[in-house]
Amino acid sequence: MLSIKDLSVAFKTRKGEVNAVRGISLDVGKGETLGIVGESGSGKSVTSYALMRILDAGGEIRTGDVSYGGIDLRAASERDMRDIRGREISMIFQNPRAALNPIRRVGHQVEDVLIRHAQATRQDAKTKAIAALEAVKINDAAARYEAYPFELSGGMCQRIVIAIALACKPQLLIADEPTTGLDITTQKAVMDLVGALAKERGMGMILITHDLGLASQYCDRIVVMKDGLIVEEGAPGMLFTDPQHPYTRKLVDATPRLGASIRNLLPPDARSPEPEHKVHTRPLLEVRDLVKTYPGKAGPVQAVKGISFDIKAGQSLGLVGESGSGKSTTSEMVVRLQDPTSGNILFEGHDIASTPSGKFMRHPVRRNIQMVFQDATDSLNPRGTAASAIAEPLARIDRMRGAKLESRVSELADLVGLPQPLLSRYPHQLSGGQKARVGIARAIALEPKLLILDEPTAALDVSIQALVLNLLVDLRAQMGMSYLFVSHDLNVVRLLCDEVLVMKQGEIVDRGPTASVMDKPSHPYTRALIEAAPQPPEPVAA
Amino acid sequence: MVDMTSSQPARKGDTTLGHIAYVLKDNPVTMLAFAMLAFFLGCAFFGPALVPYDPLATNAARALEAPSWDHWFGTDNLGRDVFSRVIVATRLDLTISVAAVALSFVVGSILGSIAGYWGGWLDAVLNRCLDTIMAFPLFVLAMGVVAALGNTVENIIYATAIINIPFYARLVRAEVNIRRNAGFAQAAKLAGNSDLRVLAVHIFPNALPPMMVQVSLNLGWAILNAAGLSFIGLGVRPPTPEWGIMVAEGANFIVSGEWWLAVFPGLWLMLAVFTFNLLGDGLRDIVDPRKRT
Missing domain, CATH: 3.40.50.300 (P-loop containing nucleotide triphosphate hydrolases)
Structure with a gap:
């Protein structure tokens, strides 16, 4: 459905050019969930911004093709892109509070996107907006429709953002660190919800995260990025049990997990024996x-x-x-x-x-x-x-x-x-x-x-x-x-x-x-x- | 993306002088502003010693002469050299504006820091006082202060300072308020700093970059304000050379064709205000450590 070939993105800065993405290729099939895992500066977010054509000023796609369902996203006019964003490809951002307009009722924010993409008229927008809120399992959606973002918890805000992203039933959802900053139980609830909705609607998804554990739990396939390059690609189980690239191995090792001691998080050659610390009985x-x-x-x-x-x-x-x-x-x-x-x-x-x-x-x-x-x-x-x-x-x-x-x-x-x-x-x-x-x-x-x-x-x-x-x-x-x-x-x-x-x-x-x-x-x-x-x-x- | 992990030592440009040179080189407008500032400072320090004529000496034989090689900016109705008077006036005008801005900077910073850091009733009371000042048309307030206290240079400075205090106090209050619970302020307390020290040494300096923009704009306003007060007869008294009085006196002669009496002091006034307004961005960049990349 989405196919990226040899994409490279460069940013102009005061110190010259920085190549954020250096020739990556990846595909997302219909209904497939692809995880892009990498640490900060690996170019994982820039990749998604490039394909949505929302790069910051100074950023430019240098080479490569991005095609979505036969449409060349790189050549599409800005007008066409506006129709594609939100309707065909949607995005969820990291900080849900920053992604919502603080002085507008959340229900109206859902309506905006529905009306923009002609999915609703002024008359039935409210009903459809409430239905969209219900789809993301918001209790008492009719009452929440009237709420302002500051009246809602972080997890609830992220659900609203998801409702907005999914309101027009897009075919592809890009989730950029959707649960960073949320509590661990909220993270699970949000991820389970997004996973279930994607399955139910046959929607493709790109999950961008730094958390290899999270990606392996919710993705069908994972690509690992480092310094603007894809270093490894594979099924989550394979990546964990048999990482090929040394960087993937380092990431797998560094992920805290059951049965690993603290020294196991380090690369094998740096594992000195763990020092003992003495616990006295006297309370401090x-x-x-x-x-x-x-x-x-x-x-x-x-x-x-x-x-x-x-x-x-x-x-x-x-x-x-x-x-x-x-x-x-x-x-x-x-x-x-x-x-x-x-x-x-x-x-x-x-x-x-x-x-x-x-x-x-x-x-x-x-x-x-x-x-x-x-x-x-x-x-x-x-x-x-x-x-x-x-x-x-x-x-x-x-x-x-x-x-x-x-x-x-x-x-x-x-x-x-x-x-x-x-x-x-x-x-x-x-x-x-x-x-x-x-x-x-x-x-x-x-x-x-x-x-x-x-x-x-x-x-x-x-x-x-x-x-x-x-x-x-x-x-x-x-x-x-x-x-x-x-x-x-x-x-x-x-x-x-x-x-x-x-x-x-x-x-x-x-x-x-x-x-x-x-x-x-x-x-x-x-x-x-x-x-x-x-x-x-x-x-x-x- | 930018590799910060390399362990090279800080480069040469990290010294303060090197940083200033870098900011100036980076922005030609700032360079121009600093060059003009240097010119005005030169006039203020050395002007009285360098000018060709005594600014107060009258010469009835050569009254109201148009600009010539003898008198670059012409002469006034008493035969005084306008060029000498304009240059000599620089010292007085700059003194008034710098002193007034320094005073309002200090008082405003103290009031704003207290209000922003401790908040509560102190904040409420200070804010209402500042609102009261802001409620007056500022120039009229300055007129009132000078009229009430008397017509001296010190009182012009006080009046100009009073009307500028609210701008500094509010700016500092906002900048301090957003940082009073910042991690580095908390860490400073753990390191044994008292509240006052945390405020003065750790939080306040972070408010300096936006303050510098305010300072440079205010310097321009303060000059205009002082000249304005003199223009309406509430400031420096004749025959002291001062741009505002010179414009006021010269204005009477524009109708009869002696334009140079008002135009040259007015031009100098404009250039001075222009210089200070251009200076703002440069000053901000110099005091902002984040510009030291």
């Missing part, structure tokens, strides 16, 4: 009846409802939950960026919650509790170099100056595997993985006893994630730190944590040693989380 942190209440429009909202837990010295505790579960609020209270409404936080036996967060920077415990933030880009001051970010805690808390400070910063850079020359760079000149390393170096600069890790790898490619996770394991063994690892990804928590807490709506619903919670989940919510995680097929032993 004791949290008792912690409550956080926010004033809300409709009365106070309890984000955290009286939770208690301990972290022993040297122990790694996983805190798992979906958005809105209160896990971030909990971690911010523990790191003393927020004040609890009530409850105690004892650090080595002393209550630290009694010092307000605004005064905590002078507290002697400040140096012992540090944090690695979720978004490495956001957590570095755009006006400061990497070195200045790492030096900040040393200069402020340890009053370190001059040559001593410089040598400590370069020592820390070595510790986290950040090349020395990069220290003088600004954040925008660093890659995602390098920024994550700077964030970790800054957090461990004062040799804290407790490190809070708030989804430190959520924004990273899987191969970078594998490196960062292994770095964390090494640092833990070297420095004897305890970790509070906040994450929504159970596969990652399993690799790193001794014990795990599962949070839902401000309460701890499940707790225990990681292995027993994961393998024999007692609470139905834990079970739902584990089942929702995409499970790639078992690869053969390397």
